[in-house]
Amino acid sequence: MKYLILGAGPSGLTFANTLLAAGEKDFLVLEKESCAGGLCRSTDVDGSPFDIGGGHFLDVRDPSVTDYMFSFLPEDEWDRYERDSRIDLYGDIIGSPIEANIWQLPKEKQDRYLDAIASAGCNSGQDKPEKFTEWIVWKLGEAIAEDYMLPYNRKMFGKDLDSLGTYWLEKLPNVSYEETKRSCREHKAYGTQPGHALFFYPRRYGYGEAFLRMADALGSRIRYSEEAVSIDFENRTVNDTYRADRIIVTVPWTSFSEHKGLPPELESGLGDLRYSSVVTQYREEMLDTKAHWIYYPDPARPYHRILVRHNFCPGSKGYWTETNLSRFKAEEGSIHFVNEYAYPLNTIGKPEFMNRFLGFASSKGIYGCGRWGEWQHFNSDVVMRRAMDLAGRLLNDSP
Ligand SMILES: Cc1cc2nc3c(=O)[nH]c(=O)nc-3n(C[C@H](O)[C@H](O)[C@H](O)COP(=O)(O)OP(=O)(O)OC[C@H]3O[C@@H](n4cnc5c(N)ncnc54)[C@H](O)[C@@H]3O)c2cc1C
Numbered sequence: 322m323k324y325l326i327l328g329a330g331p332s333g334l335t336f337a338n339t340l341l342a343a344g345e346k347d348f349l350v351l352e353k354e355s356c357a358g359g360l361c362r363s364t365d366v367d368g369s370p371f372d373i374g375g376g377h378f379l380d381v382r383d384p385s386v387t388d389y390m391f392s393f394l395p396e397d398e399w400d401r402y403e404r405d406s407r408i409d410l411y412g413d414i415i416g417s418p419i420e421a422n423i424w425q426l427p428k429e430k431q432d433r434y435l436d437a438i439a440s441a442g443c444n445s446g447q448d449k450p451e452k453f454t455e456w457i458v459w460k461l462g463e464a465i466a467e468d469y470m471l472p473y474n475r476k477m478f479g480k481d482l483d484s485l486g487t488y489w490l491e492k493l494p495n496v497s498y499e500e501t502k503r504s505c506r507e508h509k510a511y512g513t514q515p516g517h518a519l520f521f522y523p524r525r526y527g528y529g530e531a532f533l534r535m536a537d538a539l540g541s542r543i544r545y546s547e548e549a550v551s552i553d554f555e556n557r558t559v560n561d562t563y564r565a566d567r568i569i570v571t572v573p574w575t576s577f578s579e580h581k582g583l584p585p586e587l588e589s590g591l592g593d594l595r596y597s598s599v600v601t602q603y604r605e606e607m608l609d610t611k612a613h614w615i616y617y618p619d620p621a622r623p624y625h626r627i628l629v630r631h632n633f634c635p636g637s638k639g640y641w642t643e644t645n646l647s648r649f650k651a652e653e654g655s656i657h658f659v660n661e662y663a664y665p666l667n668t669i670g671k672p673e674f675m676n677r678f679l680g681f682a683s684s685k686g687i688y689g690c691g692r693w694g695e696w697q698h699f700n701s702d703v704v705m706r707r708a709m710d711l712a713g714r715l716l717n718d719s720p
Contacts, residue, residue: 322347322348322349322563322564322565322566323345323347323348323565323566323567324337324340324345324347324348324349324565324566324567324568324569324715325348325349325351325559325563325564325565325567325568325569326348326349326350326351326568326569326571327350327351327549327559327568327569327570327571327572328350328351328352328359328570328571328572328691328693328694329350329352329354329357329358329359329536329543329545330357330358330359330360330361330532330571330691330692330704331358331359331361331532331691331701331704331705331708332359332571332690332691332692332694332704332705332707332708333350333352333359333569333571333690333691333708334350334357334358334532334535334536334539335389335535335704335705335708335709335712336569336571336690336708336709336711336712337350337539337542337543338535338538338539339708339709339712339713339716340712340716341538341539341542343712343716345716346542348542348565349542349543349544349563349565350539350542350543350544351543351544351547351548351549351559351563352543352544352545352546352547353546353547353548353549353572354545354546355545355546356533356536356545357532357533357535357536357543357545358529358532358533358536359374359532359571360373360374360375360377360660360662360663360692361374361377361528361529361531361532361701362374362527362529362532363377363526363527363528363529363530364527364529364658365527366603366639366656367603367605367637367638367639367656368637369630369634369636369637369638369639370523370526370527370528370529370530370630370634370637371527371601371603371630371641372527372528372529372601372628372641373529373601373658373660374599374601374658374660374663375599375601375626375628375643375660375663376613376614376626376628376641376643377527377528377529377701378402378520378521378522378528378613378633379399379520379521379522379528379531379701379702380519380520380700380702381401381519381520381521382702383702383703383706385706385709386702386705386706387521387702389705389709390521390531390705393531393534393535393538394523394526394530394531394534398523398524398525398526399521399522399523399524400521400522400523400524400633400635401519401520401521402519402520402521402522402613402633403518403519404518404519404520404613405611405612405613405632406612406613406614406615406616407610407612407614407615407616408422408469408615408616408617408618409615409616409617409618409619410426410430410468410469410618411468411618411619413425413426413427413430414610414612414615416510417616419465419469420438420461420465420496420501421504421510421511422510423435423501423504423505424504424505424507424508424509424510431505433464434462434464434465434501435498435501435502435505436462436464437461437462437463437464437465437466438461438462438465438496438497438498438501439462439498440462440463441458441459441460441461441462441496442458442459442460443459443460443495443496444462444495444496444497444498447459449487451487452483452487453482453483453484453485453486453487454466454471454482454483456487456490457470457471457474457490460490460493460495460496461496462496465496468618469618470618472618472619472620473616473617473618473625475620476617476618476620476624476625476645476648477597477625477645477664478597478645478664478666479597479645479647479666484595484666484668484669485666485667485668485669486667486668486669486670486671486672488667488672489667489698522633522634524635527634549572549576549577550577550578550579551577551578551579551580551581552568552570552577552579552580552581552687553581553582554580554581554582554583554681554682554685554687555581555582555685556581556582557685557686557687566686567686567687567688567715568686568687568688569688569690569694569711570682570687570688570689570690570693570694571689571690571691571692571693571694571704571708572693572694573596573662573693574591574594574678574689574693574694574696575591575592575594575596576662576693582685583681584681587677587678587681590674590677590678591678593668593670593674594665594666594668594671594674594696595665595666595668596661596662596663596664596665596666597645597646597663597664597666598645598646598647598659598660598661598662598663599643599644599645599646599660599663599664600643600644600645600646600649600657600658600659600660601641601642601643601644601657601658601660602624602641602642602644602649602655602656602657602658603639603641603655603656603657604639604640604641604642605638605639606639606640607631607638607639608627608629608631608640610629610632611632612629612632613628613629613632613633614626614627614628614629615627615629623642623644623648623649623650624642624643624644624648625643625644625645626642626643627640627641627642627643628640628641628642628643646659646661662693664698665692665693665696665697665698667698671696675689675695675696675697679695688711688715690704690707690708690711691704691707691708692704695707
């Protein structure tokens with residue numbers, strides 16, 4: 322065939338639908354699960370939608386992607402929300418991001434954080450450190466690092482934070498002492514809004530519905546319950562069975578048990594790629610909050626975030642938690658879902674390795690695309706845009 326696409330998550334589905342829209346029908350998608358959607362799949366729990374892979378919302382930042390989503394699940398089937406996300410700082414619940422909302426804390430905590438910001442390395446001319454944990458202290462000051470960023474990141478990504486690079490944090494804005502002080506004086510937030518300041522969530526369904534519709538459009542061109550276990554770079558073959566002019570890999574490269582024709586240096590680099598796993602668990606209680614989600618840095622609680630379902634799924638009750646698998650203990654009868662591949666980790670040296678690896682793969686007609694194909698923390702809107710772009714490039718450049 323011309324194109325073999327591995328994985329029917331948002332990347333694979335968008336890539337395949339972009340081919341179809343351009344009149345290209347010579348392709349097949351292989352998906353190991355029995356349904357499409359990947360981390361964005363939803364199911365029904367207690368009579369309402371539940372997002373298996375954690376809380377999923379459609380960001381409005383790229384109209385070309387939102388319009389594309391609306392072509393499968395029309396706009397009038399979505400509700401639009403202004404983000405209400407909060408942080409539970411050991412009992413004091415404030416808005417997120419923390420630096421813009423310090424003014425909501427009791428006075429003595431405000432002073433502690435203001436002092437920390439004033440003496441943060443980036444505000445007092447100190448050199449930027451290379452180690453992740455030291456970088457966080459340098460950027461935010463000791464108190465915010467110790468109360469929030471470090472414990473929260475440990476809960477999400479694991480204890481060994483210094484195996485992570487700092488390159489992906491560079492976009493964090495500097496926290497200004499003057500602006501934080503003014504915000505505390507005037508009792509209002511300052512600074513740029515985080516991602517998802519506005520977002521869409523389907524009115525009657527979970528987030529996964531949009532992707533089920535994208536899968537429907539592909540009909541029998543998706544083969545379910547078919548796991549890709551080996552890939553041959555020289556012969557462009559998967560499972561020794563499927564051969565294609567081009568192979569699009571949206572599944573984790575580390576999920577193949579065999580990579581034939583891969584130089585040893587790249588094989589060993591693949592072995593260094595890391596990821597973290599997340600368990601989502603349902604709780605039926607109604608919470609007395611208007612927040613859509615709340616972050617929990619407190620190490621005493623196993624989960625790091627809760628999603629307050631009744632605030633974004635009309636007519637639902639309950640909430641769900643997100644917990645790193647290494648911190649999760651199943652209770653008897655609990656309703657929970659394990660997502661082995663949840664977060665690709667931004668370890669030291671990963672960008673350089675992925676550049677080399679993807680360069681080699683594409684020279685063989687094999688292309689990495691999406692969260693796992695590129696091993697990046699991309700959200701669904703970003704992977705969809707990238708899949709559309711890659712499909713457009715390959716269609717324009719037929720072998
Ligand atoms: C907790 C959490 C919260 C998130 N919140 C948001 C959010 O609010 N908004 C947002 O836009 N994004 C969010 N994301 C990111 C979003 O989940 C991803 O961007 C998106 O799912 C990536 O799509 P993908 O197709 O690249 O990968 P995936 O969704 O992981 O899809 C990969 C597909 O490949 C299949 N597969 C895996 N291995 C194989 C194999 N060997 N053979 C065949 N098939 C295989 C999988 O079953 C899956 O269907 C969140 C992610 C997490 C973990």
